[in-house]
Amino acid sequence: MPHTTIPNSTAGPQRVVIVGGGVTGLSAAHRLDDIARAQRRPIEIILLEASDRLGGVIRTHRRDDYLIESGPDQFITARPWAVDLARRLGIDGEIQPTTGPHPRVLIGRGARLLPLPEGFMVMAPTRMWPMATTPLLSWRGKCRAIMDLLLPARREDGDESIAAFIRRRFGREMLDRIVEPLIGSIYGAPLDQLSVRATMSRFVELEQKDRSLILAMRRQGKKRSSAGAGTGGPRYGMFVTFRNGLQTLVDALTARVGNFARLGVEVRAIERTGTDAPRYHVALGDGGRIDADAVLVAAPGPSATKLLSSLDEALTGSLASIPYGSTSIVHLAYRRDQVGHALDAYGIVCPPDERGAVNAASFSSIKYPGRAPDDMVLLRGIVKPDRCDGDASDDSLAAAAHGQFSEWLAIRGAPAFSSVDRWDRVLAHYRVGHPDRIAGIEQRLEQYPGLELAGNAYRGVGIPDCIHSGETAAERLAGGLGSRV
Ligand SMILES: Cc1cc2nc3c(=O)[nH]c(=O)nc-3n(C[C@H](O)[C@H](O)[C@H](O)COP(=O)(O)OP(=O)(O)OC[C@H]3O[C@@H](n4cnc5c(N)ncnc54)[C@H](O)[C@@H]3O)c2cc1C
Missing domain, CATH: 3.90.660.20 (Protoporphyrinogen oxidase, mitochondrial; domain 2)
Known part of the structure; x- marks a missing residue:
């Protein structure tokens, strides 16, 4: 089997290797390329992808007249980075909002399917009448939920689980019958394990600022509708996709940066060579090696752990603890x-x-x-x-x-x-304590200039967060490389 070996030439452009061709790695390559072009800097980008296609878990396929999303099927617009990227790629015209006539979710309760109370936003109600009349909660459960209006904000500073947060504000029934089904199904993990600060930091901030989540959400709703009055309101709803599926995003990124990609190339390890350039050896599964001035690992946590295990035990110990x-x-x-x-x-x-x-x-x-x-x-x-x-x-x-x-x-x-x-x-499942774990990982990374981690292990699992993670990592790398020329 031929070995891929690409040594660095001291006179050539600086070389950045990106590991992983999912949406994180593609967004990172795209941002880095934009910076290199805008600043007329010679940066060579090599994107290594173990599988035979780009896009990672984003994969749309057609079967006769059906459009099937094998992985994710939509993204949230409140995290703006996917819509922003779509605009920059010129595919925002392809964005498809949810347009079904009944924009609501049903909650399974025994053999019955009951609608989520109207106005319920992620973790908190915004409208009183639908809450008062929902058959999902008993009267006792409803009375406990509206105690949020009176309860003080939490004094302690540390993280807590989403379950503890909701139990504290709204009581056990609302947790079990509404929030756990709604949020647990998104994250695929029980809410008593998930960190509220890592997954729902906005609600933690609202509690600290406004005390009552119900009042805070109602205030925000009013602000949004008065800001929208006369402007036609917000352009998109809460979730959107693309008319031809999320593959549209992957295809548009591939059209821009696909020429940097090498498919079917698995990275086995990343090793530091010393403090001078090239700073890293990227060891490949075929026995070959690529020398790089900087490396961005955009592979999921378990792969990143393996790749970096010979570099830093403390770093990979923390990475490995993200389930x-x-x-x-x-x-x-x-x-x-x-x-x-x-x-x-x-x-x-x-x-x-x-x-x-x-x-x-x-x-x-x-x-x-x-x-x-x-x-x-x-x-x-x-x-x-x-x-x-x-x-x-x-x-x-x-x-x-x-x-x-x-x-x-x-x-x-x-x-x-x-x-x-x-x-x-x-x-990734963000367990209680995740923000501290990530702060520790980032602190440890400071010892490795030119090495960045990005993807769904760190600061958000959704597509917009992964895009943001890839783009900001690319910006930091470009900044670091810039300071060395
Ligand atoms: C079933 C499912 C449904 C989801 N639904 C939604 C949703 O509706 N909305 C939403 O916003 N988010 C959703 N998500 C989350 C979101 O899609 C992902 O977090 C995001 O797409 C991850 O992108 P990524 O590039 O970081 O990782 P990935 O897509 O996992 O890509 C990583 C890439 O790295 C490659 N790789 C790994 N190891 C190596 C190596 N050693 N060498 C070279 N290459 C390597 C892999 O082959 C892969 O292509 C969903 C996820 C899944 C799995």
Whole structure:
């Protein structure tokens, strides 16, 4: 097998190696290239990707007239970096907002599907009447929830779990019956393990500033609507995607920076050579080596841990302590007349004790019209293989999802087709104490000028956060390289 060996030439441009061609690595390469062009600086970018394609977990495929998202299927607009990048790439015209007629989520409660109270925003209610009338909470639970209006802000400074935060502000019932299904299904982990500061820092800040989350959210809502008055309101809703799927973003980035990429090249280790340039050896799986002035590791935490293990034990010890979860996505297509339910929502979430094999479901072709032929519906389920009967094969995952959908949505007969995608250890879980862990990692990294880490292990798991993480890491690298010329 040929070895890839690229030594550095002292006279040539400075070389930056980016490890990982997911959205983080691609955004980093794009930002670095922009800086190099704008400042007319000779920077050679090499992006190494172990698999045979760019995009990482973002993968859209078409099957006949269906559009299927194997991994993520949308992104949040409140974190602005994905929309900003889309604008810079000239693909913002392709952005598709959620336009289904019933913008709401259903919560599974026994055999019933009950709507999330109108105006409920992520972790807090903003409207009183829907809260007062929701059958999701008992009267006792409702009375406890509105005590948020009276309770003081937390005095202690440290981190706490999302569960502790919600229990403190709104009580146990609201946690178990509303917030846990809603947020737990996004993060794929129990809320008593997840850090509120790492995942929902905005709510921590609101509590410190305004004390009551209900009042704070209502105030924000009013501000937003008066700012929007006369301007047509905010351009996008809370979640968006692209008309032809999230692959549009990957394709646009690939068109700009794909020429820097080498596919099928796995990085095995990153070693420091000394303090002079080139500062790092990037050891490759094929036995080859690339010398680099700077390295940006945009691979998920478990891969980053392996790559850096010979460089710094303390750093990789902290990295290794960030757990990563696995998940599977099942898509099922049905004729509309097979489905007894009105599908008057965007999807279903479920409290952990009510969950079968499906953690959460999305009515893909209702939420984002155009993803299935008119007389069909495309449903998407996040499935936990360990909760499926049988051998956890693709067929048994699809059967488990079909069983659960049939029960929820009164479906008659078999699906027209099913499609299963499995993701192994790709999504970081931010445990309580995560912000301190990341501060420790960043402090440790200061000993390694020209080495940066970016991706979903650090400061946000969503696509916009990963883009931001890649772009800011690229800016820091460019700054560091600039100070050496
Ligand atoms: C099933 C699923 C659903 C999701 N849903 C949403 C959603 O709806 N909205 C949202 O905003 N976010 C969602 N997320 C999260 C978000 O998609 C990811 O956090 C983000 O895309 C991660 O991008 P990344 O580039 O950091 O990592 P990845 O996409 O994992 O890419 C990392 C790349 O690095 C490569 N690599 C790894 N090790 C090496 C090595 N040693 N050498 C070379 N290459 C290597 C891998 O092959 C991979 O291509 C979802 C994630 C998953 C898995």
